[in-house]
Amino acid sequence: MTSRFPERGRLPRTLHPGAWWLWALGLATAASRTTNPVLLVLIIAVAGLVVARRRGDAPWALAFRLYLLLGAFIVFSRVLFRVVFGGGQGDHILFTLPEIPLPAWAAGIRLFGPVAVEQLLGGLYDGLRLATMVVCIGAANALANPKRLLKAVPGALYQVGSAVVVALSVAPQLVESVLRVRRARRLRGGRQRGMRALRGIVIPVLADAMDRSLALAAAMDSRGYGRVGTLSPRARLVTGVLVLGGLVGVCVGVYGLMDGSAPRQLGLPMLLAGTAVAAAGLLWGGRQVRRSVHRPDRWRLGEVLVVCCGIGSGGLLYLTSQVDAANLYPSLNPLAWPELALLPSLAVLVGVLPAWLAPPPELSSPPAGGWDERRPASSGVPARVGGSAEGTAGLTAAGAEPVVPAHRTGGGGDGEPPGPPSRAQERTTP
Amino acid sequence: MIEFDRVTVHYPEAAEPALREVDLTVGEGELCLVVGRTGAGKSTLLGAINGLVPHFTGGHLHGEVRVGGVSTASRPPREFAHLVGRVGQDPLAGFVTDTVEDELAYTMEQLGVRPEVMRKRVEETLDLLGIAELRRRPLRTLSGGQQQRVAIGAVLTAHPAVLVLDEPTSALDPTAAEDVLAAITRLVHDLGVTVVAAEHRMERVVQYADRLVHLPGDGSVLVGSPSEVLDVSSVAPPVVELGRLAGWRPLPLSVRDARRRAAGLRERLRDQPRPVRGRAPVGADDQPRLVARRVVVRYARLPAVREVSVELAPGAVVALMGRNGSGKSSLLWALQGSGPRQGGTVSVDGTDPKEVGAAEARALVGLVPQTPGDLLYLETVAEECEQADRESEAPEGTCRRLLDRLTPGIPPDLHPRDLSEGQRLSLVLAVQLTAAPAVVLLDEPTRGLDYHAKANFGALVRELASEGRAVLLATHDVEFVAGVSDRVVVLAEGEVVADGPTAEVVVASPAFAPQVAKVLSPQPWLTVSEVRDALAGAEARV
Numbered sequence: 001m002t003s004r005f006p007e008r009g010r011l012p013r014t015l016h017p018g019a020w021w022l023w024a025l026g027l028a029t030a031a032s033r034t035t036n037p038v039l040l041v042l043i044i045a046v047a048g049l050v051v052a053r054r055r056g057d058a059p060w061a062l063a064f065r066l067y068l069l070l071g072a073f074i075v076f077s078r079v080l081f082r083v084v085f086g087g088g089q090g091d092h093i094l095f096t097l098p099e100i101p102l103p104a105w106a107a108g109i110r111l112f113g114p115v116a117v118e119q120l121l122g123g124l125y126d127g128l129r130l131a132t133m134v135v136c137i138g139a140a141n142a143l144a145n146p147k148r149l150l151k152a153v154p155g156a157l158y159q160v161g162s163a164v165v166v167a168l169s170v171a172p173q174l175v176e177s178v179l180r181v182r183r184a185r186r187l188r189g190g191r192q193r194g195m196r197a198l199r200g201i202v203i204p205v206l207a208d209a210m211d212r213s214l215a216l217a218a219a220m221d222s223r224g225y226g227r228v229g230t231l232s233p234r235a236r237l238v239t240g241v242l243v244l245g246g247l248v249g250v251c252v253g254v255y256g257l258m259d260g261s262a263p264r265q266l267g268l269p270m271l272l273a274g275t276a277v278a279a280a281g282l283l284w285g286g287r288q289v290r291r292s293v294h295r296p297d298r299w300r301l302g303e304v305l306v307v308c309c310g311i312g313s314g315g316l317l318y319l320t321s322q323v324d325a326a327n328l329y330p331s332l333n334p335l336a337w338p339e340l341a342l343l344p345s346l347a348v349l350v351g352v353l354p355a356w357l358a359p360p361p362e363l364s365s366p367p368a369g370g371w372d373e374r375r376p377a378s379s380g381v382p383a384r385v386g387g388s389a390e391g392t393a394g395l396t397a398a399g400a401e402p403v404v405p406a407h408r409t410g411g412g413g414d415g416e417p418p419g420p421p422s423r424a425q426e427r428t429t430p
Numbered sequence: 431m432i433e434f435d436r437v438t439v440h441y442p443e444a445a446e447p448a449l450r451e452v453d454l455t456v457g458e459g460e461l462c463l464v465v466g467r468t469g470a471g472k473s474t475l476l477g478a479i480n481g482l483v484p485h486f487t488g489g490h491l492h493g494e495v496r497v498g499g500v501s502t503a504s505r506p507p508r509e510f511a512h513l514v515g516r517v518g519q520d521p522l523a524g525f526v527t528d529t530v531e532d533e534l535a536y537t538m539e540q541l542g543v544r545p546e547v548m549r550k551r552v553e554e555t556l557d558l559l560g561i562a563e564l565r566r567r568p569l570r571t572l573s574g575g576q577q578q579r580v581a582i583g584a585v586l587t588a589h590p591a592v593l594v595l596d597e598p599t600s601a602l603d604p605t606a607a608e609d610v611l612a613a614i615t616r617l618v619h620d621l622g623v624t625v626v627a628a629e630h631r632m633e634r635v636v637q638y639a640d641r642l643v644h645l646p647g648d649g650s651v652l653v654g655s656p657s658e659v660l661d662v663s664s665v666a667p668p669v670v671e672l673g674r675l676a677g678w679r680p681l682p683l684s685v686r687d688a689r690r691r692a693a694g695l696r697e698r699l700r701d702q703p704r705p706v707r708g709r710a711p712v713g714a715d716d717q718p719r720l721v722a723r724r725v726v727v728r729y730a731r732l733p734a735v736r737e738v739s740v741e742l743a744p745g746a747v748v749a750l751m752g753r754n755g756s757g758k759s760s761l762l763w764a765l766q767g768s769g770p771r772q773g774g775t776v777s778v779d780g781t782d783p784k785e786v787g788a789a790e791a792r793a794l795v796g797l798v799p800q801t802p803g804d805l806l807y808l809e810t811v812a813e814e815c816e817q818a819d820r821e822s823e824a825p826e827g828t829c830r831r832l833l834d835r836l837t838p839g840i841p842p843d844l845h846p847r848d849l850s851e852g853q854r855l856s857l858v859l860a861v862q863l864t865a866a867p868a869v870v871l872l873d874e875p876t877r878g879l880d881y882h883a884k885a886n887f888g889a890l891v892r893e894l895a896s897e898g899r900a901v902l903l904a905t906h907d908v909e910f911v912a913g914v915s916d917r918v919v920v921l922a923e924g925e926v927v928a929d930g931p932t933a934e935v936v937v938a939s940p941a942f943a944p945q946v947a948k949v950l951s952p953q954p955w956l957t958v959s960e961v962r963d964a965l966a967g968a969e970a971r972v
Contacts, residue, residue, distance in 0.1 A: 147528065166526065172570075184804035186768045187797050188861065189789040189821040203807040207847060212523045219524030222480050223585065224511030224540035294535030294548050362566070 012360045014056070017144030018152055019303035024140030026310025027351050030317040031132040032258040034328040035125040036338045039348060040132045044071070046352040047139040054354065055142050056361040067138025071131030078127030082119050085109065090116030092335060118332045125330070152297060154282035157243075162225070166216065173212060177205045235285060242281025249274020257318075306354040316347030431592060431624045432456040432479055437493035438649075439474050439483060448474040450649030452493075456641070458591070459622040461615070463635055463656070465665055466645030467880045468850050472628040475645065476594050479626060480514035481507040498591055512541055515585025516594040520601075521577045522569070530556075530572075530580050531565045537588040548587075555583045559613050574754045575606025579613055586617070593617065595627040599634050601877060603753040603906045604941045607634055614638075630880050633667030633909060633945055636660070637684035657681040665881045668909055669945040671958040675965070688949040695961075696950055702964040704954060718743050719778060719900040720765065720795070720869045726773030727760040727924075734760040736924040737774065742869055742900035747891055749911040749932070750904040751942055752921035758904035759800060761921070762871045765902070766797040778869055789865075793822065796862035797871040798855070803847070805858050811849070812842035814857060822865035833860035836890055852883035856890075863894075870894055872903040876910050888914045912936060912944035912956035932956065 024047070031043050048064075055061040083097070097112035147168065153161045181204045185197070220226075253271025256263070320343050321328055330338035434454040440447040448471040456462050464472050477483035481502035484491045495502045498513050515537075518524045527533045534555055538548045556562040559579045564572060572580065578598060585593065598614065599607035615638050617623040629635045636642070642659040644652040652659055657680040660670045669688050673681040676695050682688035718741040727735040735757045742748060750758050763769025765776055767783030768791065776782055783791035799805070808814045815829040822828075833840060837856035840849065846857060855875060862870070872891070876884050884907075891914050895901050905911060911918060911932065918935040920928040920942070928935045933954045937947045947956050955961050 162526075180799075180801070181804050183763070183768055184799055184801075186788045187766070187792060187799065188805055188818075189792050189865070200807045204804050207803070215518055215520060215523035216526070218482055218486055219516075219518055220526055221486055221507045222482060222511060222514070222516040223526070223537045224508045224588070225526075227508040227511060227540055292539055292542050292545055292548065294532065294539055294545065294552065296545060 010359050012362045013302075014145070014148070014297065014362055015054075015143070015306060015358055016152070016297040016299060016303045017146075017149040018297075019299075019306045020144040021140045021149070022307045023310030023351070023354060024136045024143075026307075026312070026314035027139070028133045028136040029258060029314035030348060030351065031129060031136060033314075033317045033321050034344065035129050036328055036330050036340070036344070037125060037128055038338050038340050039328070039344055040125075040128045042345065042348045043132050043351070044135050046348060047135055049352055050355045050358075051139050051142050053356075054358050054361055056145075057363050058145065060146060061142045064138050064142035067135050067141070070138070071135045074131040074134065075124065075127035078130070079120055079123040082123035083115055084111060090118030090333070090335075092117040094120070118335060121335075122332055125332075148297065151293060154286045157282070157285075158291060159226070170209070170213075174205065174209060177208045181205050181208075239281050239285030242284065243278050246274045246276070246278025246281055249277060302357065302359050305357045309350055309353045309357065313347055313351035316350065317344055320344050320347060431458045431460075431498060432626070433494075433496045434478070435494045435496070437478065437491060437495055439471075439478065439489055439491050441487075441489040447649050448489075449478070449651070452649075452651050454643065454651060454653055456624060456626060458624055459618060460640045461618045461625045461627070461638055462641045462643060463632070463639035464626065464628040464643045464645065465632055465636075465663065467647055467665060467882060468630075468852065468878070470645035470647040471649060472645060473596060475643070475651070476516070476596055476626060476628055478502070479592065479594050480510040480516055481505070482516070508540075511537055511590075512588050513590055514592045514594060515582075515588060515590035517578070517581045517585060517596065517598065519597045521581035524581060525569050525577075525584075528568055528570070529565075530561065530567055530569060533569060533580060533584045534587050537585060541588055543588075551587045551589070555587050558586070558616070559583045560609070573606065575602050575609050578602065578606075578610050582610070582613060582617075586623075590623070592624045592626065595625065597629055597878075598627055600630055604634075604908060605753060607631075611635065611638065630878070631907075632665065632881075633669065636667055636670075637687075639683075656683050667945065668958050669949065672946055672949060672961065675958060675962055685945055685948045688945075692949050696953060698968065699950065699953055699955065699961065699964055702968055705956070705960040705964070716743060720776070720902075722765055722774065722776045724774040725761065725764050725771060725776065727757070727764045727770055728772050729760075729770075734924050735764060735921075738921070738924070738926055739774075740765070740902070740919065740926075742902055744868070744898045744900050745895050746917060747895045747901045747903070747915045748917045748919060749915035750902060750919050750921060751906070751908075751911065752927075754906075756921045757924035758921055759873055760924075762797060762873050762902070762904055765869075766795045766871055767791040768797070789821070792862070792867065793865045794867055795869045795871060796865060796867035798858050798862055798873060798875060800873045800877070802855055802858035805861060806846040806854070809845060810843050811840055811846060811857060814846060814861060815842075818861040818864045824864050824866075829860050829864040832863050833857060836860055837886075850883075851878035852880075852887065855879070855887065859890075867899070869900045869902070872901070872905075874905055875903055876905060876907045884910055885913075908936065908942050908944050909957075911942070912947065913959070918942070 027043055027047060031040060034040065048068075051064050055064070093114045093116050096114040099113040100111040102109060102111060147165055150161045150165055178201065181201050184204070185200055188200075249270055251274070253267060253269075253274050256266030256270055257268060317328075320341075323343075324341070327339055327341045327344060330336060432455070434452045437449055437452040437454075438447050439449040452475070464475055466472050474483050474487075477487060478491065478495050479497060479502075481495070483489065485502075485506050491503070497510060500510075500513070502510070525533055526536050531552060534552045535548055538551065543551070553562075556565055559582060561576065561579050561583060564576060564580070569577065569580065582593070582595070582598075593614075595614070599610055602610065611634060614625060614627070618625050618638075627635065636656055639656050642654060642656045642663075644659045644663045644665075646652065646664060652662070660666050660681050660683075661674075666674070669685060670681050670683070672695075673688060673691075676692075678688070678691050682691060720740070720742040722738070722740045724737040724739055725735055726733065726737055738757075738761055740748075740761075750761065752758055760769060764771040765783075767776070767786075768788070771784060776784065778794040781790075781794060783794045786794070806814055808817055811833075812830070815833060816826070818824075818829040819826055830842070833856060836859060837853055840853055840857070846854060849857060859870075859872075875887060875891075879887060888910060891901055891903070903915070915932050917930065918928070918932050919926055920935060920939075928939075933956060936942050936944065936956065937951060937954055943951070944956050946958055946961065947954070950961070955964070
């Protein structure tokens with residue numbers, strides 16, 4: 001199949017974050033439709049493979065492991081829960097724990113007691129289903145830059161999006177500040193305990209954060225933030241109502257779609273209606289905002305294919321559940337081995353195709369033997385990008401000699417400042 | 431391009447106006463340098479250009495500021511984004527996005543520039559500032575000079591007619607500062623951008639300036655060509671001081687100007703006794719107070735300090751130099767005992783400060799970190815002093831007495847955040863000295879200090895040394911090092927690449943030589959005061 005999309009389509013590029021999210025939601029839908037552990041493990045493997053092949057090298061891409069750990073924790077706690085509040089349904093008793101007697105008003109709740117295989121398996125299947133869905137979301141997070149996703153938000157939500165982006169970058173700065181101040185506290189002896197010690201850290205950190213926010217606000221103001229695209233209060237209200245109403249509709253729709261026992265009309269129709277209302281609100285609000293986006297992510301063949309694979313996977317499993325549900329929910333009573341039918345496994349395997357169909361990701365750090373970071377920046381002849389030469393007569397001096405080159409080549413340990421060990425690092429390493 | 435018409439700025443809580451009746455016209459394509467002591471109103475003047483003063487900062491502005499014919503009173507600062515690009519003191523604090531390319535595009539996105547145009551301008555700006563290879567790098571991982579160039583590029587992509595820079599090179603090592611200055615002069619000469627910059631380290635910038643705006647501190651301004659203004663200015667770089675001393679007219683602004691006229695001065699100085707550098711041993715048992723052997727510091731896989739050995743003798747001031755990120759701070763923190771140290775030994779009078787508790791370590795080695803404000807957390811100067819006495823179990827009033835000796839006359843009820851940079855530095859130093867450490871470590875102490883504050887602080891450091899303490903200071907400030915230190919250690923990539931008496935190390939290095947040394951080399955004079963003393967000595971003998 002990949003041979004039909006030769007190297008031409010496979011230049012490294014960043015896929016539209018929305019595509020990865022839709023793909024992941026498709027997989028999650030598939031996971032929500034089954035408790036078959038074999039299928040669920042297959043879905044996790046599919047997500048893992050795609051992440052391994054198509055993630056970049058940015059920090060958020062490395063967070064996938066955390067989601068796997070979170071999944072494992074979910075499964076573990078579900079099983080533990082069943083052991084503690086067992087209830088003891090099932091005939092195949094594995095072992096019996098001493099039961100803790102509870103007062104009469106807590107009738108119906110039992111602590112410990114006999115532990116049955118059915119009960120453990122029930123917890124395992126349930127937990128595995130939830131864990132798989134979490135892992136799918138984790139895959140989307142690892143594959144798509146969360147900030148680029150915010151960039152793709154419609155114009156009407158732009159102001160909110162900016163606030164979120166700024167808040168996201170403030171968090172690491174706060175951590176850095178806390179580390180720096182804690183270290184400084186040690187310099188003063190750090191004798192205090194409790195509230196006084198806390199105060200000694202909190203006050204400088206808050207003062208620092210305050211200074212930074214003021215500097216950032218001044219910078220954003222002088223760089224034109226909020227210059228165009230402020231909505232009138234009426235427009236904001238209409239947009240807000242439409243978007244929020246639409247999103248509620250979408251939530252209900254997704255719930256209906258994912259929960260097999262919900263009424264049919266709560267599923268797809270509600271989802272579509274909600275999406276339409278929200279989209280109308282966003283379009284209406286966005287029309288009044290004029291702002292451009294640098295290197296916008298576009299929908300191209302790769303995005304369409306990835307979304308098709310995700311939605312296809314979810315859709316096929318949805319269809320299977322309509323046709324033959326027995327396979328998807330392995331029986332606990334009577335106890336039976338989970339079986340793997342052809343159609344559901346094919347449905348899940350459709351989801352793995354993006355590992356080959358999606359273009360490879362762009363890497364931010366140079367490949368081994370790539371550019372030399374310590375090359376003096378102004379002495380090399382900069383690469384010209386096609387079409388950028390005209391109209392920039394003044395800029396051609398970019399490749400010329402720097403104005404003060406006299407000390408550039410001197411000895412005494414000077415030279416180009418090194419790349420990675422930054423000033424920030426020098427100041428704040430723990 | 432920029433017109434100030436009888437501008438007076440008055441902040442509500444201040445008794446005196448920050449600017450008084452200022453008339454100033456800056457023409458197109460000029461590089462205008464704003465100088466003056468701390469608190470003289472430099473930032474106010476810069477902020478008024480795009481309307482941040484008073485729209486953002488508050489206060490009252492009488493008169494009118496016009497940029498490109500548009501009055502700043504008529505619209506908020508964001509409506510000037512296409513006209514005025516402003517880069518603040520700390521470029522990192524002004525970054526909105528997290529990668530270089532996004533940051534360059536941010537202003538254009540706000541202006542609604544079409545994507546094709548945006549793409550082209552980003553590429554042009556990357557080339558113009560020599561940062562093309564950094565395009566996908568996260569902003570936080572860049573070095574100081576790179577960050578400064580990205581910050582300039584980020585406002586430049588909107589093609590502003592005016593660029594306002596607040597202390598563009600203050601935090602940078604000499605080489606990174608030259609990169610940034612090269613970029614700025616290229617903008618002025620090739621693109622005709624009007625640049626207004628404030629800078630404490632005038633010696634780096636003044637030679638490129640077309641015009642100097644001097645703020646004497648009373649709210650007035652003095653505008654003129656650099657050599658005219660410097661003749662009467664209260665702040666001047668060493669090369670100008672040397673010119674004043676030697677009576678050169680017009681005053682030289684660059685090392686080149688001065689060197690071409692210095693033949694006569696070198697002749698007069700030739701037979702003078704060489705300046706005495708390096709402290710005489712304090713006592714017979716001149717044991718080093720701090721001995722560090724093969725100190726290793728590493729963060730994850732990245733080694734910051736590789737097997738560095740240092741000895742600090744009592745009464746000596748040692749300067750630690752090297753570019754940003756060369757391991758200076760890491761070494762200081764490791765020597766103090768609070769920072770990580772993966773190998774080697776440190777001994778202060780026989781004790782390893784890392785082995786003992788924080789309070790004891792502090793009595794052995796006092797460290798003033800790069801951001802001294804981190805150490806302060808109480809409401810008034812008096813409370814900080816009392817707290818310091820309690821922390822080091824010193825008699826009541828010790829810290830206050832130290833502070834009064836360092837910088838007399840700081841009101842005790844002032845909030846530490848309202849102190850000037852120099853006063854805050856003194857307060858933190860006093861707090862650290864309350865524990866009576868034998869070794870004092872200073873990390874970038876001269877950051878944000880003007881020439882006067884720096885001279886005072888230099889005298890103070892010498893005094894600490896004369897009391898028998900060992901002082902180690904990490905700094906980029908070559909002029910400060912020339913005036914204060916006995917020995918210089920140069921670090922590169924965490925290794926010692928030079929270690930010796932100041933005159934030997936500094937004169938031989940093109941980046942670390944002070945201006946006087948460059949003018950008078952091969953003679954080993956480093957500071958104007960040395961030359962002044964020598965000339966006075968010559969006259970006395972005649």
